[in-house]
Amino acid sequence: MAIKMIAVDLDGTLLTSGNNISPETQRTLQLASSQGIKVVLASGRPLSGVLPFDEQLGLSGDDQYAVVFNGAVVQNLAGKILMSQEMDYRDFNTMLRLQRLAHVNLHFETTECFWTLDRNLSVQMQINAAFTDNEIRVRNREEIPKDFTFNKVGFTCNRGSDQIEKLWNSIPDWAFQSYDIVHSLDTCIELNAIGASKGNAVMDLAERLKLSQNEVMVFGDQGNDLSMFENPEFKKVAMGNAISDIKDRADYITDDNDHNGIAKALKKFVL
Known part of the structure; x- marks a missing residue:
């Protein structure tokens, strides 16, 4: 089944070690978005720490989304909260x-x-x-x-x-x-x-968008991405720099974040 949503971690995945998006990765994600594929940044950061990279990818508005706080909050890029799990x-x-x-x-x-x-x-x-x-x-x-x-x-x-x-x-x-x-x-x-995780948030967002879980591709590298890699339906791509727990659960291991790992995987499987 064709991929219709791509959930991408930021640090160590989308971002290089210089804390930026490589030109090739940017072009590839923009191409995916232009073809109607939802590109969703999934981060431990709050929305304020995600928006600059969404803007760089040309993503904005009510119909684009971000998974933030490790999945505790899902917002559209206009700031509206679609889901929030809080502690007291x-x-x-x-x-x-x-x-x-x-x-x-x-x-x-x-x-x-x-x-x-x-x-x-x-x-x-x-x-x-x-x-x-x-x-x-x-x-x-x-x-x-x-x-x-x-x-x-x-x-x-x-x-x-x-x-x-x-x-x-x-x-x-x-x-x-x-x-x-x-x-x-x-x-x-x-x-x-409990239950607030990137994996659950991406799954819930896919359901809101009426997408099947096997139409979702995820990219990650660290422990806070592990929940996305525990979903058997997602197409799971580990970065070359990922921890072993991520690689062990991945369907595919791509190049690292400093060598256009996301772009290479998308060209191989999606574009």
Whole structure:
């Protein structure tokens, strides 16, 4: 069956190591879009961190879409929220307890900004905010309202620290049963509400667009893409730079993100 939607991770997949889209990949995705194939960026970033790359691909408006916050939110590119899975004040307190398991920063991501109680911010947290054009609001605990909700949590540390690994090995089993948790980078652990994942969000969006799951092709490289690679119906393409868990579940392994891996796979299977 022909591919009618392409879901593409950003960092390490669409973007080169220089944090840009290669000209060949851009041309190929634009060609796919011109043929009526939905190109959907699927990222851990909020929409503000995705839109510049959508614009570069010529994508905008009510009938183009993005999967953001690792699948906790699906929005059209005009900003309308189609689906949102949130955590609440009880989860907020749970995250503070998990933070005590290691010396890490903790921030809470909403569609408006990042929130944190930490005064000394890791470089990784600052990078995350800068790359997504997000304000970081530093607050005291008593300033967080009881009706506070958020879409994603990030635990971060500075490069070279062993504290993220310590936290990962210390997270109790009940937390993995209660939340979707991914070790997305050496310096970052990301957490969402249970069931909030890129894989589920892409599947739900396909259903909204009246597409069959076997009409969906996905591209990814890291742990937060794994849920897309667990769907047996999707056409799954791992980047050459992907982790082994992604490659093991892929239907095809393409070239890496610095050598037009997306373009090569699309020319082979779609265009």
